Amino acid sequence: MVSDMSELSTVPEQQPEFGKVVIFGVGLIGGSFALALKSARAVGEVVGFGRRPASLREALELGVIDRAGINPAHELGDADLILVATPVGQMPDVFAQIASYMGSETVVTDGGSTKADVASAARAAFGERLGQFVPAHPIAGAEHSGAAASRSDLYQGRKVVVTPLPENTDAALDRVKRAWALCGADIYELTPELHDRVFAAVSHLPHLLAFALVRDLAERSDAALFFDFAASGFRDFTRIAASHPEMWRDICLANRQALLAEIEAYQAQLNDLKAALARNDGDYLQQSFAVARAARRAWGDKQAR
Amino acid sequence: MVSDMSELSTVPEQQPEFGKVVIFGVGLIGGSFALALKSARAVGEVVGFGRRPASLREALELGVIDRAGINPAHELGDADLILVATPVGQMPDVFAQIASYMGSETVVTDGGSTKADVASAARAAFGERLGQFVPAHPIAGAEHSGAAASRSDLYQGRKVVVTPLPENTDAALDRVKRAWALCGADIYELTPELHDRVFAAVSHLPHLLAFALVRDLAERSDAALFFDFAASGFRDFTRIAASHPEMWRDICLANRQALLAEIEAYQAQLNDLKAALARNDGDYLQQSFAVARAARRAWGDKQAR
Numbered sequence: 001m002v003s004d005m006s007e008l009s010t011v012p013e014q015q016p017e018f019g020k021v022v023i024f025g026v027g028l029i030g031g032s033f034a035l036a037l038k039s040a041r042a043v044g045e046v047v048g049f050g051r052r053p054a055s056l057r058e059a060l061e062l063g064v065i066d067r068a069g070i071n072p073a074h075e076l077g078d079a080d081l082i083l084v085a086t087p088v089g090q091m092p093d094v095f096a097q098i099a100s101y102m103g104s105e106t107v108v109t110d111g112g113s114t115k116a117d118v119a120s121a122a123r124a125a126f127g128e129r130l131g132q133f134v135p136a137h138p139i140a141g142a143e144h145s146g147a148a149a150s151r152s153d154l155y156q157g158r159k160v161v162v163t164p165l166p167e168n169t170d171a172a173l174d175r176v177k178r179a180w181a182l183c184g185a186d187i188y189e190l191t192p193e194l195h196d197r198v199f200a201a202v203s204h205l206p207h208l209l210a211f212a213l214v215r216d217l218a219e220r221s222d223a224a225l226f227f228d229f230a231a232s233g234f235r236d237f238t239r240i241a242a243s244h245p246e247m248w249r250d251i252c253l254a255n256r257q258a259l260l261a262e263i264e265a266y267q268a269q270l271n272d273l274k275a276a277l278a279r280n281d282g283d284y285l286q287q288s289f290a291v292a293r294a295a296r297r298a299w300g301d302k303q304a305r
Numbered sequence: 306m307v308s309d310m311s312e313l314s315t316v317p318e319q320q321p322e323f324g325k326v327v328i329f330g331v332g333l334i335g336g337s338f339a340l341a342l343k344s345a346r347a348v349g350e351v352v353g354f355g356r357r358p359a360s361l362r363e364a365l366e367l368g369v370i371d372r373a374g375i376n377p378a379h380e381l382g383d384a385d386l387i388l389v390a391t392p393v394g395q396m397p398d399v400f401a402q403i404a405s406y407m408g409s410e411t412v413v414t415d416g417g418s419t420k421a422d423v424a425s426a427a428r429a430a431f432g433e434r435l436g437q438f439v440p441a442h443p444i445a446g447a448e449h450s451g452a453a454a455s456r457s458d459l460y461q462g463r464k465v466v467v468t469p470l471p472e473n474t475d476a477a478l479d480r481v482k483r484a485w486a487l488c489g490a491d492i493y494e495l496t497p498e499l500h501d502r503v504f505a506a507v508s509h510l511p512h513l514l515a516f517a518l519v520r521d522l523a524e525r526s527d528a529a530l531f532f533d534f535a536a537s538g539f540r541d542f543t544r545i546a547a548s549h550p551e552m553w554r555d556i557c558l559a560n561r562q563a564l565l566a567e568i569e570a571y572q573a574q575l576n577d578l579k580a581a582l583a584r585n586d587g588d589y590l591q592q593s594f595a596v597a598r599a600a601r602r603a604w605g606d607k608q609a610r
Contacts, residue, residue: 139534139536141536141537141538159534159536161534188533188534194530198530198531198534199534201521201522201531202522202531202532202534202535202536202539203534203535203536203538203539205518206518206538206539206542206543207538208575208578209514209518209542209575210542210597211578211593211594211597211598212571212574212575212578212597213510213511213514213571213574213597214596214597214598214600214601215574215593215594215596215597215600216506216570216571216574217506217507217600218596218597218599218600219596223600225499225503226503226506226507227507227600227604227607228493229444229464229466229493229503229504229507229508230507230508230604231444231446231464231507231508232446233446233508233511233512233544233545234507234508234511235605235608236541236542236544236545237511237514237515237541237542237544237545238511238601239538239541239542239601240538240541240542241597241598241601242598242601242602242605243594243598244598245590245591245592245594245595245598246591248590248594249587249590249591249594250587252582252590253582253585253587253590256582256583256585259582260579260582260583263575263579263582265521266517266518266521267572267575267579269517269518269520269521270513270514270517270568270572273513273516273517274565274568274572277557277558277561277564277565277568278561278565280558280561282554282555282558285553285554285557285558286550286551286554287550288516288520289516289520289548289550289553289554290550291519291520291523291524292515292516292517292518292519292520292523292546293516293519293546293547293548293549293550294523295519295520295522295523295528295532296519296543296544296546296547297547299532299535300540300547302532303540
């Protein structure tokens with residue numbers, strides 16, 4: 001038996017698809033990416049960089065990363081893939097470091113929730129090497145954050161939107177799509193601008209609307225009375241109002257133009273319903289609610305499949 | 306053994322607290338009220354009235370009611386308690402019937418989601434016998450509706466807001482509170498006007514806002530693209546946009562003044578956040594979101610206790 005095991009261990013392992021992966025920002029997004037690639041046996045070594053030594057130490061202890069990087073100048077030249085999973089606000093600085101040290105074969109991607117601003121920061125930082133940077137957005141939030149919340153199956157069956165730049169080579173694009181596919185994700189392609197317009201409407205606006213409702217109540221002198229009678233409809237509607245204020249400040253600012261346009265479309269919609277209510281137009285309200293109900297049900301049915 | 310059982314069955318049963326209960330509208334609310342009182346052994350007989358014979362037959366077959374009433378003139382004089390659980394729009398007609406036939410000891414209550422309009426309809430119908438009508442609002446919706454969805458534990462640990470009228474006798478008020486307490490509910494008292502103001506803010510407005518968001522997307526020519534990328538935040542925020550259009554038309558119209566005031570307060574709030582976004586004021590956005598997050602978390606913690 002012992003000789004069997006010894007024989008097994010001497011069988012040469014297949015080369016992993018990504019020899020060296022470097023992750024900037026080892027939180028939920030970056031950490032789960034590392035764990036998913038490890039679980040797929042698709043990575044040789046994961047090196048993590050981060051601003052907080054405690055987070056890196058935790059990621060190391062949990063086996064999320066294999067090493068904490070010390071000097072980017074020594075780690076990026078031979079990296080096959082770099083994921084920038086820091087808050088979007090830190091990306092310009094991180095991009096500048098990467099641009100200085102990455103190798104000619106290194107492919108870089110990110111995990112930011114907005115894409116036009118990331119593409120623009122990348123354009124400024126990478127210059128002639130912009131083709132090596134492929135922006136992406138994994139649609140996978142979770143209640144918890146941080147390296148300790150990382151899960152190898154976070155991206156299983158989830159969507160990742162890749163927003164290629166005209167400068168991207170097919171090879172770089174394929175590598176990034178392949179990495180996310182190895183994580184179990186379904187890959188979609190949009191332009192950065194269309195991505196931002198879509199997510200302004202289906203994600204950023206709802207967050208802003210939920211924050212607005214809760215703040216509207218919280219600022220009243222008799223707020224406690226209102227909260228006392230809030231029930232399950234309120235609970236679900238406002239769940240996202242417990243989201244992280246700094247993160248959502250950054251997302252709103254980063255996607256300001258698209259979000260402002262969505263707010264205005266929504267205000268027009270709300271004014272329309274308000275006018276119907278003011279003129280006691282029950283038919284109009286019912287028809288409007290029915291349009292919403294039918295669309296919401298169709299969406300829910302599709303999600304459940 | 307047989308003689309033991311025979312002895313047991315001859316022990317005189319205690320008189321139930323409510324000898325005869327009549328329910329108008331045997332759907333989820335009315336049916337669950339009946340089942341809860343039966344489960345508490347607090348009712349002698351439940352008689353149901355309704356517009357659809359098929360619903361009454363179903364309620365009868367399921368044991369939710371003991372008899373389907375035929376003629377209110379024959380059933381209301383000896384009723385101890387009458388619950389009107391029809392849609393609010395049908396209540397004026399039902400109240401007029403009840404006022405004609407109820408006994409001098411009969412106590413009447415309702416299960417409507419708005420209270421000032423119900424109180425006003427009751428005032429018109431019951432005249433000098435208004436003291437016998439105590440408005441109430443059980444805060445218990447569910448995904449499903451109809452008699453078949455009724456559950457004896459629907460009200461267990463849920464809130465019921467009783468909104469007494471100045472004309473109510475202490476005895477009538479106590480009977481209604483006692484019935485809901487027997488259903489397992491926690492009883493609160495508000496005036497009808499304050500009730501409507503509170504529920505406009507924490508329930509009716511969120512429904513309108515969710516309907517508005519989904520309709521805003523559904524009416525776009527490229528709606529499918531947006532729905533494709535909607536995720537869990539959208540799912541929870543818009544769950545109530547799948548609510549019943551006729552029911553919510555009626556609630557919005559019934560609570561029109563309070564809801565219009567809440568829409569305006571919300572529009573001011575949304576304009577405030579929009580202005581901060583337009584002037585790129587990240588500090589203001591972050592502080593606003595932090596107020597909402599703190600309030601939402603405190604509310605969630607309290608609910609979980």
